[in-house]
Amino acid sequence: MQEFDKVGVVGLGTMGAGIAEVFARAGFHVTGVEIDGAALQRGRAHVERSLAKAVDKGKLTAEEERTILGRISFSTDRADLADADFAVEAVPERMDLKRDVFADLDRICPPGTILATNTSSLSVTEIAALTGRPDKVVGLHFFNPAPVMKLTEVVATVSTAPATVAVTAEVAKRIGKTPVVAGDRAGFVANALLVPYINDAVSVYERRLASREEIDTAVTKDAGLPMGPLTLADLVGLDVCLAVMDVLWAEFRSPRFVAAPLLRRMVAAGRLGRKTGRGFYVYGGADNPAEEPPTGVLAERVRSGAHGFDLAGLLLAPHIDDALRMVGDGYATAQDVDTAMRFGCGYPKGPLELLDERGVDWVTGVLGGMANAHLASIQWAPLLVDLMREGRQSLR
CATH class of the missing domain: 1.10.1040.50 (N-(1-d-carboxylethyl)-l-norvaline Dehydrogenase; domain 2)
Known part of the structure; x- marks a missing residue:
């Protein structure tokens, strides 16, 4: 399996913040990126509330909460993902927004970086075609709330390399999820x-x-x-x-x-x-x-x-x-x-x-x-x- 440590998450709404938390809980170092300072602060607050709730319920200790938060850095500059090994896009379900994100990720991230979209309804194939690395683009669909729900759908296009699918499925397991691998079809499974x-x-x-x-x-x-x-x-x-x-x-x-x-x-x-x-x-x-x-x-x-x-x-x-x-x-x-x-x-x-x-x-x-x-x-x-x-x- 391809080994890596650094994960980027673009979009820190409820879902994106949950995804960032899930990766940080699993030991990855995460950079979460938002469009501006206000959105970034909201994203940070999502993560902090979720972790605090876990502490209140006895599912995390205060020390574990601090450790997880310490693994997440927050930014408004996508250029900070230049060293990401794996990047997840979690912006709203609009193709124009995703087009903008993937154009930047394709330009900024190293050639070997896997680019994943959390889309639940748009064509992963169309998203992959926006990049110069369609073999490295995959769907990774989380379910809300991401820290709780155990399923992830790993969605392969006709261009996705088998190795990309295999690595993404293994990553899903590493973060505590149960992956179901499917092709790019409306609604997935x-x-x-x-x-x-x-x-x-x-x-x-x-x-x-x-x-x-x-x-x-x-x-x-x-x-x-x-x-x-x-x-x-x-x-x-x-x-x-x-x-x-x-x-x-x-x-x-x-x-x-x-x-x-x-x-x-x-x-x-x-x-x-x-x-x-x-x-x-x-x-x-x-x-x-x-x-x-x-x-x-x-x-x-x-x-x-x-x-x-x-x-x-x-x-x-x-x-x-x-x-x-x-x-x-x-x-x-x-x-x-x-x-x-x-x-x-x-x-x-x-x-x-x-x-x-x-x-x-x-x-x-x-x-x-x-x-x-x-x-x-x-x-x-x-x-x-x-x-x-x-x-x-x-x-x-």
Whole structure:
């Protein structure tokens, strides 16, 4: 493995500051760079608050906190990355910003430096093409909060050298993460599965098939998920969810990836979730009065299971079908899919582990019932069809 010690992080927002902290905790010397002094101070404060919280919880000693902070230097000059062995870009999801960062990194960093982007939705291939070293450019997608979440997606383009991928995956392990290696495709593994599931929940809510509390409670009780999809949408940010859906649509042009109209309207209204104080729920200490369950005919039929499925099935069966499509396409293995969703999204069981429990007949029954009820007409994943024809109930 390529040995190195010095890491650069460009962009010290919540995510970038978390990435800098993760590398410093693992023993790397980190230079964090921001656009100006005010942004730099905010980035430093992010790191200091996170470490102080770890000390308060007994996860770090005060001496360890000082040691970690001592490994991080802060700068507003990207030229200070001239000796970096590995550089991570964590600026906002705008290609113009990333173009500017990578042009500088390519010019400033030594030829052997690996340049990684933390993008969650933009093309790593397009970013790599902005440099004179596309073989040294890789995606390294962290999940929020970076010091806590164990998954990183290592994203290789058609130009990324195998050695670059191998080194980056080993680095991910060294900083305590579980890497999943994937190709450069819209949404990668986790977001390509998670965000359409969230979008389905928004559509269910928009069509008045269930209240927000019913939707969130259904999947937490049925599948043990840590939070419901509408609560999760607020946490992720509705603008982020919309951006991922639009990227998926642009790449695949499938009806499966059309953003729910309500999602687009809420973003236009500035109701982005926790970060703006209001999304599907209200934050900042305001009360969230429980909604009355809808009383329409379709809502009552879903609630009663009249079509052969319940509310949880309405959301989980398409989610499992998406995972089967990803595996059938050869983009990811079943193990990688389940690992990504468990370590990146907090699932107690991945979607294909849910398939093992429930069986192919359950998935096809729910999808068929949804079509019969005119709730959704999903073109089944070819792998799901193959499993059904072979009489198999799972992939394993």
